[in-house]
Amino acid sequence: MVLRMSIFENFNFSNNEFWAFIFAEGVVPLSQIFLVLVLAVISSKLLRRLSKRGIYRITSMQDANGARADQRAKALTALSHSVISVTIWTIAILTALGSLGINLGPLVAGAGIAGVALGFGAQSLVKDFLSGISMLIEDQYGVGDIVDVGGTIGEVESISLRSTRLRGIDGTAWHIPNGEINKVGNLSQDWSRIVLDISVAYKSDLTFTQQEIAKVLENFSQDPSYKDNLLEDPEILGVQSLSDNSIEIRVSIKVKAGTQWELTRKLREKIKNHFDETAIEIPFPQLSVWIEKTK
Numbered sequence: 001m002v003l004r005m006s007i008f009e010n011f012n013f014s015n016n017e018f019w020a021f022i023f024a025e026g027v028v029p030l031s032q033i034f035l036v037l038v039l040a041v042i043s044s045k046l047l048r049r050l051s052k053r054g055i056y057r058i059t060s061m062q063d064a065n066g067a068r069a070d071q072r073a074k075a076l077t078a079l080s081h082s083v084i085s086v087t088i089w090t091i092a093i094l095t096a097l098g099s100l101g102i103n104l105g106p107l108v109a110g111a112g113i114a115g116v117a118l119g120f121g122a123q124s125l126v127k128d129f130l131s132g133i134s135m136l137i138e139d140q141y142g143v144g145d146i147v148d149v150g151g152t153i154g155e156v157e158s159i160s161l162r163s164t165r166l167r168g169i170d171g172t173a174w175h176i177p178n179g180e181i182n183k184v185g186n187l188s189q190d191w192s193r194i195v196l197d198i199s200v201a202y203k204s205d206l207t208f209t210q211q212e213i214a215k216v217l218e219n220f221s222q223d224p225s226y227k228d229n230l231l232e233d234p235e236i237l238g239v240q241s242l243s244d245n246s247i248e249i250r251v252s253i254k255v256k257a258g259t260q261w262e263l264t265r266k267l268r269e270k271i272k273n274h275f276d277e278t279a280i281e282i283p284f285p286q287l288s289v290w291i292e293k294t295k
Helices: 002-010 017-062 066-099 105-121 123-138 206-222 260-278
Strands: 146-149 152-159 163-167 173-177 184-186 191-200 235-242 247-256
Touching (some): 017 066, 066 123, 123 152, 146 163, 152 173, 191 206, 206 235, 206 247, 206 260, 247 260
Antiparallel strands (some): 146 152, 146 184, 152 163, 163 173, 191 247, 235 247
């Protein structure tokens, strides 16, 4: 600026050099800055629109669940818009400052130091954001899924880059930072399986009991209220264990995701009613007492 002022003082204002100086040092830089800002606005809007359209198209193709796809698309769109805006406007501002003849070296160095300091001070926040990005891209879970996050089980209500909100079965809303989620068990992704252990008394005839269970399963699979949720025919796996008071017979059914809990309750009810009709005993705790007689 001092150099420019000294040049300005040496001009003879009565000739055309003054206006050439004004044009070269004023009009041209301002025109360049204006052009840079216009290009930044147009580029930002265009890229944001294209990224939003592409993300919504990809997520809708990957996931048929409307709410889940919409939530995932919104989070990814917000991320892409932030990256696009920061990148374009950083380049635009640096270009504009360069047009004014400002030395960008100290600014870039200062920004780098500030970025390193901010990174050290906000490590947990950065970890949350990176984990959130990874979860959304990999589609580990989405809105409406039932997940187990470190022992906390609930329905996913919302996902952001910062945290995940679950709604527990008792109505508790859990807000979990994404960076603290080390592993996730998705209980309702793609398909689920009913694994039911049916207890019968030791004196039960196992052949007869399994035949009767098979009848219940066949009726259950043909029931219009349930059959659309069954992906495979029910299967009796056999005797699973011999416990203190009962014999456990395991049943397995592959079902649509998220329906296993309701179907399991209905199946238990039908088995109980059928056992009452066929006199198959459901065991109760028993204790053998040995009495030693002494003379």
